[in-house]
Amino acid sequence: MKRSPILAGLLSLIAPGLGQMYAGAWRRGLTLLVGLPVQAALFHAIGLHSLAYCLAPVYVWSIYDSIIAARGRCTSAVLPVLVILALNVIASLQVTQFHIPQLGPQQRGAMREIGGSILVPDLLTRTTAGRLTWSETVRTAARPMVETIYLALLGTGLSLPLAIPLSFLGARNLMSGSPILKTFYGITRGLFTVLRSVEVLVFALIAIAAVGVGPLAGVLALAVHGVGALGKLYSEAIESIEHGPIEAIRSTGANELQVVVYGVVPQVVPQFIAFTLYRWDINVRMATVIGMVGGGGIGALLFQEMQLYQWRQAAVAIWMIAGVVMLMDYASAVIRERIV
Numbered sequence: 001m002k003r004s005p006i007l008a009g010l011l012s013l014i015a016p017g018l019g020q021m022y023a024g025a026w027r028r029g030l031t032l033l034v035g036l037p038v039q040a041a042l043f044h045a046i047g048l049h050s051l052a053y054c055l056a057p058v059y060v061w062s063i064y065d066s067i068i069a070a071r072g073r074c075t076s077a078v079l080p081v082l083v084i085l086a087l088n089v090i091a092s093l094q095v096t097q098f099h100i101p102q103l104g105p106q107q108r109g110a111m112r113e114i115g116g117s118i119l120v121p122d123l124l125t126r127t128t129a130g131r132l133t134w135s136e137t138v139r140t141a142a143r144p145m146v147e148t149i150y151l152a153l154l155g156t157g158l159s160l161p162l163a164i165p166l167s168f169l170g171a172r173n174l175m176s177g178s179p180i181l182k183t184f185y186g187i188t189r190g191l192f193t194v195l196r197s198v199e200v201l202v203f204a205l206i207a208i209a210a211v212g213v214g215p216l217a218g219v220l221a222l223a224v225h226g227v228g229a230l231g232k233l234y235s236e237a238i239e240s241i242e243h244g245p246i247e248a249i250r251s252t253g254a255n256e257l258q259v260v261v262y263g264v265v266p267q268v269v270p271q272f273i274a275f276t277l278y279r280w281d282i283n284v285r286m287a288t289v290i291g292m293v294g295g296g297g298i299g300a301l302l303f304q305e306m307q308l309y310q311w312r313q314a315a316v317a318i319w320m321i322a323g324v325v326m327l328m329d330y331a332s333a334v335i336r337e338r339i340v
Contacts, residue, residue: 019066155222195228218295
């Protein structure tokens with residue numbers, strides 16, 4: 001259907017995006033119609049009014065683009081995207097008050113002290129007999145490090161009873177039949193998104209308020225966050241399965257439960273194991289941070305040493321965490337390579 005370029009330009013002059021929608025470019029038009037006012041309102045809301053006026057080139061471009069769209073052609077959106085990206089970078093620098101500080105003698109001295117302490121951690125000490133042995137700091141940090149590993153393991157394990165069954169409800173290829181199945185699919189995917197979008201530290205603070213300071217709060221936080229993360233990974237693994245075995249099993253007269261048990265599960269078990277190991281690896285790192293807010297593990301010890309400015313002792317915890325994470329990275333990578 002022929003469109004008038006003049007009318008398209010006038011519509012975009014009234015409201016950016018209307019001309020594109022009139023010309024049939026609905027997606028681009030809707031993006032401009034909603035996105036440009038929202039971006040301008042955001043700049044005004046944070047007090048950067050001048051940046052809102054700097055969106056004028058995008059407004060002019062939208063008029064030109066609508067005229068071209070009405071003639072049946074499409075222009076590149078690189079220019080407006082770059083302008084908006086640059087303005088948001090400027091806004092982020094203003095909001096965060098980011099600047100490179102002028103380091104005085106005191107700051108340089110503190111940085112040298114911290115850097116030197118991290119490079120020379122308090123690992124060894126001499127006994128009265130003159131023999132080298134592990135320092136008291138290492139002995140103190142060993143138990144919290146083991147606690148962190150088990151905290152991550154239990155947090156991962158507790159997420160599985162919910163993540164596994166929910167992943168089947170969140171797989172599009174299994175839930176694309178009736179409207180009821182599609183509703184369950186949408187609800188499940190929404191749940192995964194909510195659980196993943198909330199930072200694990202927020203769950204940790206909520207758990208601490210509920211059950212008190214300690215490893216249990218850390219376990220609960222990792223478990224809740226893990227349901228969303230693992231559920232999404234598992235459901236995507238289910239969606240990527242081969243449909244040949246499923247059709248073969250259905251041709252024998254099997255019901256849907258039998259199709260899932262014999263056609264889907266055998267295909268996804270290796271990936272489920274690989275994703276679970278990967279999540280355990282991630283949870284070890286998360287558990288360290290959770291410990292700093294009272295969730296137990298070596299993070300609590302690290303935070304305590306840093307608060308006391310005992311950098312050599314803090315360095316022991318830092319290197320211990322790094323060593324354990326590297327070992328787990330290597331081990332999980334080897335296992336995943338052999339399984340998948």
